[in-house]
Structure formats: structure tokens, C-alpha cells
Amino acid sequence: MVRVGIFGATGYTGYELVNILLRHPQAEIVFTTSESSAGGKLSDIFPCPWDFPLIGLADAPLDQVDVVFLCLPHGASMDAVRQVRSAGIRAIDLSADFRLSDAAAYRRWYGHEHTAPELLNEAVYGLPELHRGAIRDAGLVANPGCYPTSIILGLYPLVRAGALADHQVIADSKSGVSGAGRKPSLTTHFVEAHDNFSPYNIGHTHRHIAEMEQELSLARGNGSGLYVIFSPHLLPVNRGIVSTMYPRLAPGWTIEQVRGLYEEAYSDEPFIHLLRAGQVATLRHTVNTNRVAIALTPVDGSDTLIVTSSLDNLIKGASGQAVQNMNLMFGLDEKMGLM
Amino acid sequence: MVRVGIFGATGYTGYELVNILLRHPQAEIVFTTSESSAGGKLSDIFPCPWDFPLIGLADAPLDQVDVVFLCLPHGASMDAVRQVRSAGIRAIDLSADFRLSDAAAYRRWYGHEHTAPELLNEAVYGLPELHRGAIRDAGLVANPGCYPTSIILGLYPLVRAGALADHQVIADSKSGVSGAGRKPSLTTHFVEAHDNFSPYNIGHTHRHIAEMEQELSLARGNGSGLYVIFSPHLLPVNRGIVSTMYPRLAPGWTIEQVRGLYEEAYSDEPFIHLLRAGQVATLRHTVNTNRVAIALTPVDGSDTLIVTSSLDNLIKGASGQAVQNMNLMFGLDEKMGLM
Amino acid sequence: MVRVGIFGATGYTGYELVNILLRHPQAEIVFTTSESSAGGKLSDIFPCPWDFPLIGLADAPLDQVDVVFLCLPHGASMDAVRQVRSAGIRAIDLSADFRLSDAAAYRRWYGHEHTAPELLNEAVYGLPELHRGAIRDAGLVANPGCYPTSIILGLYPLVRAGALADHQVIADSKSGVSGAGRKPSLTTHFVEAHDNFSPYNIGHTHRHIAEMEQELSLARGNGSGLYVIFSPHLLPVNRGIVSTMYPRLAPGWTIEQVRGLYEEAYSDEPFIHLLRAGQVATLRHTVNTNRVAIALTPVDGSDTLIVTSSLDNLIKGASGQAVQNMNLMFGLDEKMGLM
Amino acid sequence: MVRVGIFGATGYTGYELVNILLRHPQAEIVFTTSESSAGGKLSDIFPCPWDFPLIGLADAPLDQVDVVFLCLPHGASMDAVRQVRSAGIRAIDLSADFRLSDAAAYRRWYGHEHTAPELLNEAVYGLPELHRGAIRDAGLVANPGCYPTSIILGLYPLVRAGALADHQVIADSKSGVSGAGRKPSLTTHFVEAHDNFSPYNIGHTHRHIAEMEQELSLARGNGSGLYVIFSPHLLPVNRGIVSTMYPRLAPGWTIEQVRGLYEEAYSDEPFIHLLRAGQVATLRHTVNTNRVAIALTPVDGSDTLIVTSSLDNLIKGASGQAVQNMNLMFGLDEKMGLM
Numbered sequence A, B, C, D: 001m002v003r004v005g006i007f008g009a010t011g012y013t014g015y016e017l018v019n020i021l022l023r024h025p026q027a028e029i030v031f032t033t034s035e036s037s038a039g040g041k042l043s044d045i046f047p048c049p050w051d052f053p054l055i056g057l058a059d060a061p062l063d064q065v066d067v068v069f070l071c072l073p074h075g076a077s078m079d080a081v082r083q084v085r086s087a088g089i090r091a092i093d094l095s096a097d098f099r100l101s102d103a104a105a106y107r108r109w110y111g112h113e114h115t116a117p118e119l120l121n122e123a124v125y126g127l128p129e130l131h132r133g134a135i136r137d138a139g140l141v142a143n144p145g146c147y148p149t150s151i152i153l154g155l156y157p158l159v160r161a162g163a164l165a166d167h168q169v170i171a172d173s174k175s176g177v178s179g180a181g182r183k184p185s186l187t188t189h190f191v192e193a194h195d196n197f198s199p200y201n202i203g204h205t206h207r208h209i210a211e212m213e214q215e216l217s218l219a220r221g222n223g224s225g226l227y228v229i230f231s232p233h234l235l236p237v238n239r240g241i242v243s244t245m246y247p248r249l250a251p252g253w254t255i256e257q258v259r260g261l262y263e264e265a266y267s268d269e270p271f272i273h274l275l276r277a278g279q280v281a282t283l284r285h286t287v288n289t290n291r292v293a294i295a296l297t298p299v300d301g302s303d304t305l306i307v308t309s310s311l312d313n314l315i316k317g318a319s320g321q322a323v324q325n326m327n328l329m330f331g332l333d334e335k336m337g338l339m
Helices: A012-022 A077-086 A103-110 A128-137 A146-158 A206-221 A256-268 A315-329 B012-020 B077-086 B104-111 B128-137 B148-162 B208-220 B255-266 B313-329 C012-022 C077-086 C102-112 C130-137 C148-160 C208-220 C255-266 C315-329 D010-024 D077-085 D103-110 D127-137 D144-161 D207-221 D255-268 D315-329
Strands: A002-008 A029-031 A067-069 A090-095 A123-125 A140-144 A168-175 A226-235 A240-246 A272-274 A292-298 A303-310 B002-005 B027-033 B068-072 B092-093 B123-125 B140-142 B168-175 B227-234 B242-243 B273-274 B292-298 B306-312 C002-007 C027-033 C067-070 C091-093 C123-125 C140-144 C168-175 C227-234 C241-245 C272-274 C292-298 C305-311 D002-007 D028-033 D067-070 D090-093 D123-125 D141-142 D169-175 D229-236 D242-243 D273-274 D294-299 D305-311
Touching: A002 A012, A012 A029, A012 A140, A012 A315, A029 A168, A067 A077, A067 A315, A077 A090, A077 B242, A077 C091, A090 C027, A123 A206, A128 A146, A128 A315, A128 D002, A128 D028, A140 A315, A146 A168, A146 A206, A146 A226, A146 A240, A146 A256, A146 A292, A146 A315, A146 B140, A146 C130, A168 D169, A206 C148, A226 D242, A240 D229, A256 A272, A256 A292, A292 C102, A303 A315, A303 B092, B002 B012, B002 B140, B012 B313, B027 B313, B068 B077, B068 B168, B068 B313, B068 D255, B077 B092, B077 C002, B092 B313, B104 B208, B123 B128, B123 B273, B148 B227, B148 B255, B148 B292, B148 B313, B148 C123, B168 C168, B168 D010, B208 B227, B208 C168, B227 B313, B227 C168, B227 C241, B242 C227, B255 B273, B273 C091, C002 D103, C012 C027, C012 C315, C067 C077, C067 C315, C077 C091, C091 C315, C123 C130, C123 C208, C130 C148, C130 C315, C140 C315, C148 C208, C148 C227, C148 C255, C148 C305, C148 C315, C208 C227, C272 D169, C292 C315, C292 D127, D010 D028, D010 D315, D067 D315, D077 D090, D090 D315, D103 D207, D127 D144, D127 D207, D127 D315, D141 D315, D144 D207, D144 D229, D144 D242, D144 D255, D144 D294, D169 D273, D207 D229, D255 D273, D255 D294, D294 D315, D305 D315
Parallel strands: A002 A029, A002 A067, A067 A090, A090 A140, A123 A140, A168 A226, A272 A292, B002 B027, B002 B068, B068 B092, B092 B140, B123 B140, B168 B227, B273 B292, C002 C027, C002 C067, C067 C091, C091 C140, C123 C140, C168 C227, C272 C292, D002 D028, D002 D067, D067 D090, D090 D141, D123 D141, D169 D229, D273 D294
Antiparallel strands: A168 A240, A240 A303, A292 A303, B168 B242, B242 B306, B292 B306, C168 C241, C241 C305, C292 C305, D169 D242, D242 D305, D294 D305
């Protein structure tokens, strides 16, 4: 039985994590923290029958757990991770704070200094399909962002094989509103988001680009980097991301060969659902699951390939992937609690 | 040409009013105020091409208008109405501040003193179907609440005729989220309201009950009053209210006679759509219009009649009805700008 | 391991059942039928990775299963149940065909003869909270309707205790669109149902009334029957029912006593979430779970009590309750596969 | 007063047209046809109070109208247009049948022969921003498709100026469900489309590509053509299209110069809302209006420009644009009935 602590249980990823872990046969939730609701119970905050006490982060009994999941805002997670690691406890951080291996890149994209740069070296980017081995041994896993998971997995087989014609690739993504968190704002006010559809932070400005380019450039491996033009859009649903990607293929690559790259990369992956020719990835393929659906659509008369991918931003894009990482770290069946 | 000022143009009712008045052939918007956005333009706040300057309420040139619409929160409207009336300008108040004729009832339901009780006498409850004559001559019109419009109009012919068996009546209402205004909150956060449906303030607690009971007791006319059990529910749509009402008929009333009461009351009303036998009122009957749809459904084997009504809470439930009142006050065709 | 067959796997209840049973540690799906898609696979019909073959009902290997779930339309289920029972296999019927113990009532409400009346005697109404003991031994369980589950459980403690003042009770229910099934129609066309809200079959006409009145009259036990005025409304969400009920209390009953009745009836029930005073039941309490949430709200100044209940129409209102019944029938933990 | 006939009033574009024309001060609806509902009234089909009789197309009194709007499916419109033109009546065809000037292209994209090729010469592509002069004199206007309106207007200033680096351009579009029409299908079933988001017909397969390429190649003017990679997606809203386009700029073009091209092309256009730098086009900018909103977003570090556009597919994408064309054809103010 893995004894689990959760830092930040009253955001959407924290609550999703509680729901997943309650169904997990080998995990036990020892404590749940909330700075804003310390002293209350989870059932005060969410419409659920679970009366977990919410405690302050400072009161968390770290000595009683094997792993801490951190569902804190970026910026706030750095010091909390250090506290966990100093106590010798393994950490799975769902924030962005340890996803970039380079503290300078972190400062450039997030606009403030990294206050625990000494931990960046030991952090493993927690995308099992790319880094399964390193995750198993990691003390600190940086759980990937939701958009990056959908885009990295959508392009990885192509990039790794050097099948791209171009150093730039367009990714047009559409995400449900829970991706913006639980804090009310005008953008996420029901009346504003319902029956609406809005591009936001399009071009080369969204912070998740840093992770995508880091991991895809690493996969590309020739030192030349990959430039992602990324257009996120706010979709009037609660959950899920569909990314529509437009890589251009290097001369000579046929759709059959490309399909072979994806099959080779993913046919044994328990959470990747590679769709058949003629299919496209929709939200319905993956919402409420830990799966990523990926489909390949050739464009007649063009060197452009359209890759569509979908996932649930709170599960494979956050808390489900975090539990998948926990399973790997503790030698459990990778799928446990996630089917 | 009626020269119009709008106090509070950056809430949903204010913006709806601007949209209606821009289509009105005999109205001209002279100024629009916003305390939070004074100095900006309407197109900074809403996704529209209209560059009306937003000014502070204190800077409003009252001498250049014939009427002021007040789209302010209850409580804030009382003093602003006094200011308008002191300048000799007619006022249409969309808040609740002048709907109750009794200052004590106002204090009881709204929890604070009425600070302009001397104006209560001249205020006319702006429901044209009940008070058309008085509205024509009014200096101050108290524009009805959205729920009360749907419920008063749904029950008025029955109540006026003394056709109720009981002094209490159940009204189960469902409203879109714009009824809760534009200020973000957890209740109206997209992720919380979408795919959800919630009763709230049910029983005998919602403030709109005061208006319903005032107007229906007045219509009943025998001094005994009517008690409304009112259950509002939050519906995951932007606009519209459906009310399902369960009056019990006094012995002897047939459905044909009851239908006759509604036809007599409403057949000449330009904005009441009395549905045929077998039909029910749905949101789609009225959203984006100034209409109220009303349907009567007898219950086999029971003295209960089901009345369903629907309206758009921002139009017939607020800004459209306000313009209807303006048309009456200025001798224009009541339907002008509203079809 | 319980070996399971599913008749009618390509409707929404059939697909939900597959999803639940795949997570059930003691169930194994042996076959899935579909008349319209026989010869295909489940993954042709739904966006899922499960390649179960779909076979014709006539080809189902009944000798290889312990229980058959029937997810067929009412009318079509009668003969199929007879076939299953003739083979000596236990049956859980999700249609309405065996819910009414009286064949004459079935004909009256459903408009056609019951063709397997000899099986009505052995059928048990599968609401565990009322009939747990009988379900354990049943050869044939008639799985309750979604609306009846929400209303019977909402009123049962009151009715059983004789706490109602009146023989009639009003239930105003709101249901997501999946309750109408998977067959396209204009009513369930996206453009018609989205941003809409519609009463339908209101009064004393909806077929589910027969079950409600049968079970509540039985609970009332004094032979006088209970008359349910039932107003279903179509809600623009996929899943979930909220019922708002307006029983009038007999003289002398206090809210504390009434709350005691519910606690007595439900405090040990694993799937009933009795909400605290001041709370109301919302969709979010129960969607995607097998729970029913129930809340009691007294009405100041009236003998009316407002009971709100919510459930997921495809889970506790259909396939989850069916698996709960299976667990009881086979001596498993009642909660298995359902948490 | 322009006397109007409508062929096909019971689809969504026909009903929208009725709604617009009822507000138009210089139009009078003389007849409305419906093959499926002939003999009934419009209020039998839609939740509205308008009792227009629905007649069969063969019974339409063509001699009593000045113009006929054809809201028929493609394929069905060809012969009906010939009938109207033979009677000497002007026609505005909302189907795709006369949008392509080349009968061979029509056959290639639509899969059947054009049966009225002799009328293709006189047909004018009804996009006022490109063909205002020709529309004024046209006997037959081919009203553009919804997607093409959003994409042609989004790219036209760039293409006309020769500012594209490439002969291919990517357009990723998202459309509400009313674009799929009123006929129920599994794709447009509420439960399937709600909370879902689906790419469909992506690549170079959607029929609307033919119009886009025809008009943009014409605007490009150098005979080399433009290739549009077009990815439509189904969005869970009723109305509206957002297109996100990714043209690559030829060397030397700055964002200021490009913005100048759009201002030059559109600053006098009454229905084009060119957004300010920093803004993006959202559904909310245009739904329920006849406007197109267009925004330009440069991509730091890339030659790619992101153009976002939005419109209401039933108004500027269909019936509103049709009325705009009628206004031009009959010498009325182009904006009449459309503000």
C-alpha cells in the first residue's frame, strides 16, 4: 500500500486525484491540504460524501507518507517540493515548476526566478511514453502540462524519426475550461464562456510551448530544435483537449511509413489509442479516461500531414498521468486504478 | 426622438439595453455610465464595435436626456433615482429598489433601510399587462424582476378571477445564468455551472417572492393574500426562464373556462403568446424576444392545473420590458424596437 | 467470476454497462448483442478501444453465462426474457416490461398486451433500498426506471411512515438528454435541445408514473394509493436527473422528525448520500456515480416540504443499479465495481 | 416594398430568413414553401407565433413576388432556380448549386451533373465585399457558404496584394451544429455532440474548399491558384464559426503593412469589424449579428501570420448575407434590416 499525501486538494486537479486514488487498490490517502480551507472537510468544498479533513500545508505529517502529490500553482510549488524532498519523500509535482530543465528558460517563460534550481537536475519529465525508465527511479517527477502531453505525444514518432520537412510546426489546440483552474474570473464566467469559442495567447506566447519545444527538440536530437506555433482556444466544455497539428513531411515519407512510426512507438502503450485510417480523434474518445487518442490524416496534394490527438486534461493531462507515474515509481502495474 | 441616458451600462442588462436601443428608431443614447470602467469605451468591455464613451455617474449630463434607465444593483439605485427625479427627469429603474410599495417590506426582504421612501408613492410597477395606464403617466417606473414577470403573468388571470382553491401556490422556476449578473463567482464559474443543475434559495426565501405576492395579492383583491412557494433552479444556459406552476383550481372551474380567462386577459397583448392546448412553454419560444409564452395543461384526475411560462430574463425579464415601458411613457408604439 | 451476457449493447445503457463491467473485478463479459450492428465490433459504434464482437441475439451462447442483462426497448424485452429464463439463466431486465406486477396496468400504460404475463410473478422490482432481500434470490430482476428511482427514493421514508397530508404529491423532474436514448429525433437534435429547456408529457401521462405509484402505494400500505403529479423536463445536459418534490406533511410532523425518518431509512445505504440541513441536491452530487443524493428543505410558513434528489440516469438510474442488483444476486459485495 | 418568396422555409436558414425579413422595413413575405409540411403553418414547425401558411413549391405564386430566396438542399436548387428565372424573377440561391462557375468543378466536388449549366454564366458569387457592383445588377445571386465567407474574407486582402509566401494555406475552422442543418442524425444527436469536439472531413475533402479556392485564386490573379488545407471541426454550440488561418508572409511584409492592407480593404465595409492589435476574433463578437470580425496576430520568430475570423453561420454565413444581397439588388440601404 502506497501512503499518499496531497498538497492542494481543493483545486480541480487535486480533487480529480482524490477521486482516482479512492478507486486505486494500492493507494491510501493519508492527508489532504488546502491553505484556503484548512480546518474544513473536502465535502464542504465539493459535492461529494468524502469527509477528509483539510489541513494546512505546514501541518502535513510527511513522515507518514511515501509520496506527495503537489497540486499547487506554479511558483508556489518550488519551495514545497524542496520541503518534501528534504524529508526524503518522493514527490510528483503537477505544477510547471520542474518541467523545464533550464532555470534560465523557466525565468524567461514564467517571469520569475526559480528558487530551487538545485532540484532541477533530479527532476524527471513525467511522460511515461518517453521517459518510463527514468520515472521508475525518480525522487522527483515533474508531471507534464495538459497541452504538452497532447502535442508531444502527437508529434513524437515523427520528430524522433526525422520525418519533418520543417523546423516549425503548427498546433491548433482546443481545451475545456477546467484547464483554467477553479478560481473565478470573467473569462471563465459561465455567461462569457458558454456558447463562445475564443483563441487566446496564440502565436509563440503560451508558457506550455517551452515544454513542448524542450521535449521535441530532445527527441529530434540533431541539436537544431523545433519551433512550435501554438494556438490554444477555449472550448465551452468542462474537460478535454483536441489538438490539430500540421507537420510537413520531409520528401519521401509515405503515409504508410509514417503510420509505421506511430505503431512502432505506441503499439505497446497501455494508454495510447492509435486510431485506424479514416478516423479522427474527438473528445469523446478520451474524456473521463487516462487515454490519449491519436489519428493520422494525409492531405491529398500536399506534403502536410494532419495529426489529431485528444485527451482529458484533468486525467492524462494531469492527475491520471500523475498516478501512472506513481505506479511506475512504486513498482505497481502501470494501469492500476486507471482503467 | 427620445433622448436616453443609461446608468450602469456594463452589466448584462445595461448592455442588452444598449443593443435594443440601437435598433430603436425613436431612441438616441446620449450617455452611458460605468463606475468601474469610467474613461473607457463600451467596446473595451464587450466584444462589439460600439465605441460609446463610459463616464462616471456624477458626470452624466442629465439636462440632455428625457429619461434615464438605471441598471444598478439594488441598494445603489435608490439615491441615483432620487438624483434623476430631482432633476425632473423620468426614470426607469431596473433594480428592485422601487418595486415594493411598502418600505417595511423592502427592509424585511432586502435587509437594509430604504433611503428614498418618499419616492415609493410615485413609483409604478412596470408590468404593462397589469398597469399600462399608470405607466403612461409615470415619472418613475420600477421595472419588474425576471422571475416575477414569468410567474405573475402566468397566474394573473386565474388569481384575478378567484379561481384558486388555495391560498398557496407552487412555482418551480429554472433560469439561465445571466440572471445572476456579470460578477464572477464560484456558483457561476463555467466548470461549476456547466453540466450542472442546482436548486437554490428554495422555499420561501428568494427576494423576488415579495413582488410576486404583492402583485398577485393585489389582483386577488379580497385582502387575503397569496403565498408563493418558489423554487428557483440554475439552468446551464445563458438566457431564459421557464416557470412550472401548480395552482389548484377552486371547485367548478373547467379547463375551458380557465382558458377563457387567459384569452380574455391576454388576447390583445402584443407580447404574450398564449399557446394552444397540448403545447407547453419552452425556452425556445421566447429567448432573444420580448415575448412571454404561456401554456395551460390540465392534470387528469386532479384539481391541479399546470401553467408553464417562459421568457428571456434579459429582455421581457429586464431590458426589453424597460423599453416597452419607455414606449408607453413617451406615447410611442408599445412594440417599437422590440419586434 | 460472474459470466455475463448483454442483450443490446449499442444503446447508451448497454454501453454504460460494458464500461462498468470492464472495471468490475468479478465479472466477465462473455457476449454482447446488437441487432442493428451484428457482425461488427463495439469500437465501430462507440469511440472506444474495445473490440468486442457484436452478435445477433439469436446467436447468443446462453449456456456460457450466469446472467443476462437486457438493454432492449420495452416491448422487445418480454420475449427475450422468456428465452433467457427458459434456459435457466438469471435475467436483469433494464426495460419497463417487468416492472409492473399487473399485466392490465402494463397494457393501460404501455398500450399493448404483455406477452409473458406468467413471468410477472417471479419478477422483483430491483430497487435494493426497498427490496434487497428479494433481489438476492430473484431469477428475474426488473431494473427500475430512472425517474422512478429518483422519486421513489425521495419520498419513500415519508410515505412509509404515513407522514403525508395528502394522497397527491407533485414531482417536478429535470433530466439530461441521454434518458431519451440513442435514436436521433428532432427533439434530441443538438440544435433543438441545446440552450433549450422543455416540459414534456406533464401531468399524469408519463409511463414512469405507473412504477412510482405502484411502489409508493405499496410502501404506504393502507390501500389508499398515492397519486403522483409528474412533470418531466428536458435539460440540456447529457446525464443526470434532479427531482424537486413537494409533499405536504400531515399535522404534527416536524422537520427534525422527518429528517429522522430519512436517517433511519438510509443511514446504512451505501449509495444514498443524505445531505445536511441547508444543502440541496444538484446534478454534480451524483453524475458519473451510482449515488442518489437526497436533501430536505422545509418551507417557512407552509406544511409543504421540499425534497430534492439527484442521480445519474445511466448509472443509478439504469446500468449501475443493474450491476448493484447483480452483486446482490451473486453474493458479492454490493458496492463492487461501483465506487 | 420588395415582395419576397421563400422556397424552403422550414430549415434553419429559411427560418432565420423569415425572422430577419419580419424586421425589415422594406420587405414583405408573400409566400413560404415547404415540401414536407405543405398545408401547415410555420408555427406548427417552430416555437413562434407566426402563422404563415406553408405551401408546396409548385403552388408558389411567382407572379406576386420580386425576388425568391431558395433555401433548398444543393442538388434540389438547380431546377427550382431555373423555374424562378424563367418566370423573370430575380433569385438568391442559398444552396451551393451556383457558387462554382465551372460545371466540371461542380461535378467533381458534388458528385453529380449540373442540370442548369446555362445559368452559371449569369450567377454572381454573392459576397458583397468582393462583388458588390455585380450583385447590384444580378438576376441570380449565389449566396456563399458559411465557411467560405469566414475564410475568403479572412485572407482576401493578403491574397489580393500578393503577400503570401506559399501557394498553400492552412485554415482550421470550428463551427456550431446548426451548420449541419435540421435533419436529425447520429452526428448531430444532442448526446453525441454535447461535450464533444470533433474534426471531420479534414484535409482537402470538404466541398466548401472549391468556393474558397475559386474566389481566392481569382483574387490572387496570377493564374497560379491557391491551395487551401481546410480542417472543419464540430463545436458544441448552435451558431457561429471561428476560423484560425495560418498564412505565411512573403519576405519583406511587416505586420504594419499587412494591417494596412486590411484597413484599406475593409474600413468602409459596414459588416466587417476589424479588431485592434492584441485582440482575437471570438464567437461572441458576431453571433446573432451580420458581422464578420477579423483579427491579425503576428507570430514572433516566424513568417507565419495568424488570422482569426468569426461570423454567425446562419446570418452573415447564410440568411443575413442573402438579405444584404437583396438590399443591393433592389437599391436599398445595404444595412437595412440587418443592424
